[in-house]
Amino acid sequence: MSTPVAGLRAGSPPAGPPRGARDERLEPAGRLTRSLRRPELGALLGAVVVFVLFGVADSTPQHLWFTQTGFESWAQQAAFFGIMAVPVGLLMIGGEFDLSTGGMTGFTAILMALLIGQLHWDAWLAVIATFAFGALIGALNGLVVVKSKLPSFIVTLATYFVFRGMSIGGVLLVNHGSTELSLTNPNGGGIGSARAVFGSSFGSNAGLPTGYQTAIIWFVVVTASAVWLLSRTRFGNWIYAVGGDANAARNVGVPVARTKVLLFMGTSTAASLVGVISFLQTYSAVSEQGVGYEFYYIIAAVVGGCLLTGGYGSALGAALGACIIGMAFQGVIYAGWDSSWNFTFLGVILFLAVVVNMLIYRRANRARR
Template sequence: MTEPAARTAEPEPAPPSPPPSSSAAEAVDERLTQASFLTRVMRRPALGALLGAVVVFILFTATDATPQHLWLSQTGLESWSQQAAFFGIMAVPVGLLMIGGEFDLSTGGMTGFTAILMALMVGNLHWNTWLAVALTFVFGICIGLLNGVIVVTSKLPSFIVTLATYFVFRGLSIGGVLKVNHGSTSIGLSAGAHPGLNSAKAVFGSSFARSATLPSGYQTAILWFIGVTVVAVWLLGRTTFGNWIFAAGGDANAARNVGVPVARTKILLFVGTSTAAALVGVISFLQSDSAVSEQGVGYEFYYIIAAVVGGCLLTGGYGSAVGAAIGACIIGMAFQGVIYSGWDSSWDFSFLGVILFLAVVVNTVVYRRATRARR
């Protein structure tokens, strides 16, 4: 007889798992933790700039020495907003470039030199104004490409490369203009017809919203400033390219490892700053019908100050387009507010220095709070 087959041993049931401890039950995934309202506000890079703008505006409101308190009138608003527009059109793309981890010190020289190009083409060569506008923008794009390609291929610091570009422009603005303009550093419109001038002025150099209290209206440069800011905010916060900007400025090597085109991103950012400089040059010439050799010299520091005041870190990887725009408004209010308050304008730079220092302190506190909140 055959032996009965051995029975297969059935697995013993697993013992019941012990009940979770109170500490484990209470543990919550930190990714699902709701940040407080204060923490969410502190994460905004533009917070320091907004607080600074409010303080500066209240300061000049309290110290306004004009007979009719014009600081709170349309006249006061037009004066500082016009100043802020010229700074802001450049400060916003400069801020994006700083977020991307680079600097452009040629922007001040570029704004002046592109205005000179416009004056030479329209005033001396009598070219169609719209052709001159188009060629000025093409020139700006080419300079941005040149700066960007040199920086990313040579690995040289961007402030060295663009500083060299700045000195080239300054030399051309003085020596070159003296040579082609018969010894004069000022170029204006000559007598005669200038095709396309009036229509170009309507777009770049006119005004809007005239009223009895403000006969001259607001300059269209303000609209360009708003437009540039809106585009930059959308680009930085709503597009993949905006993520690339933060990644390239935060850690370029890590960004390359995950497929971010760091070199292309930085080149495009340089193109953005130089194109904005061409826009400022076009607006400047069409508003005044003239250009001078020293125009724009030193303004590159104002653009960087506006971006830093707006929350952009010098180390890259953090910042805000809105903050840079608010920083430009602070500088505009500072320059015009000193005049409305009756102070000695020679103290402008000291005032800006104090604002810059305080802004850096506030932005550092905000950044550290935001960094701790992410952990």
């Protein structure tokens, strides 16, 4: 017959923490610690540094970098990157990658050109069909990844090559050897109103006669929606849980498969939005449009604090990363440098961002203990 351990009665509950001990989870965190826990901190600091750098290096006669003209030039560039970088960042937080996004942006612009220019669809019906097509491709990518357990970068890389081949070969086939599809009748049904929503400008004034492109508004809408989704909804918690540890998330009832499929649908639908905007701005689409841009989207998300391992990141950080890339592309031009240095500059930014974000992440983790 076993005897109770000295000092404990048989059947007594486990001893609690010593009297006076404080729960570390209830310890108040300092302002610096709270700031370091923000994934977008590194991107914010980087954006300020890059903006000041090109402001100093600006060689234009009127120093246009600090004017509305300068802001519009890099903000327009950042908008196209950011509309994609934000949902790509959400997908990376969820632990997956989508390499088909660049090809999808170009293919959906071609789809718009075919539906309106060749088949003479109403513009709004073409917009709806293009969004539906993007959501369908995202669902297929997600289902293949979830069901087959294949790495997402392999599945989406295959999708990228499929759409790149269709963009080139298909356009050459239907367009009699030309790689560009142009709209010959810009006065068709719904084109004017659709362009006003997706491809027009606003805020024109004496300092900026052309105004700001509506793509900037869409960039802000996508970013604000993603920030709200991550911070204020149950689905946002699911994204972090799935990216952090899918098995643990599944064990506590998180619908892992559904979450990942919806994230893939988000990236493809965003690619459709970029395709719609780019076509309605210029009334044309080119076969090679968007090729290679998938890496810019991933770079923007990484610069914004999204870890390649998943489970950590920020939608706002991804948007700031897109702004950094937009400023880099336009800042090189304003500084009068050879545009070939764009890639060198992006490489340096990417490396520094990864180092800084990792240091911040480790410092934040130590602060939690």
